[in-house]
Amino acid sequence: MSDQPEQRCQRCKRLGHEVPFEYCFTQESDQVCPEILNCWWERFDVRTCLADRLGKDVVKELESPRQQQPKILGLLELIEQAKKRQVKPSGE
Numbered sequence: 001m002s003d004q005p006e007q008r009c010q011r012c013k014r015l016g017h018e019v020p021f022e023y024c025f026t027q028e029s030d031q032v033c034p035e036i037l038n039c040w041w042e043r044f045d046v047r048t049c050l051a052d053r054l055g056k057d058v059v060k061e062l063e064s065p066r067q068q069q070p071k072i073l074g075l076l077e078l079i080e081q082a083k084k085r086q087v088k089p090s091g092e
């Protein structure tokens with residue numbers, strides 16, 4: 001049995017089903033999920049693992065206050081981004 005962190009799985013609170021650790025830093029165009037430290041810290045040394053693979057700057061960014069914003073602010077940002085992506089009807 002492999003003990004590689006990438007092979008470890010747990011239930012994702014966003015998706016509602018099991019995902020391997022690797023998914024958490026390769027999802028959505030190779031972006032790191034902002035929840036990755038909260039989700040995995042009890043399973044193994046996720047900070048060191050990410051620092052080794054992606055660099056210490058990535059871990060610092062994940063620990064920054066912006067990453068720890070309340071869920072409602074994150075949702076509002078997603079809504080704003082979706083509005084900006086909407087295609088305007090022709091003739092306007």
Ligand code: SF4
Pocket residue numbers: 010011012013014015019023024027033034035036037039
């Ligand atoms: S880090 Fe993100 S994608 Fe991975 S289990 Fe947690 S919420 Fe799901």
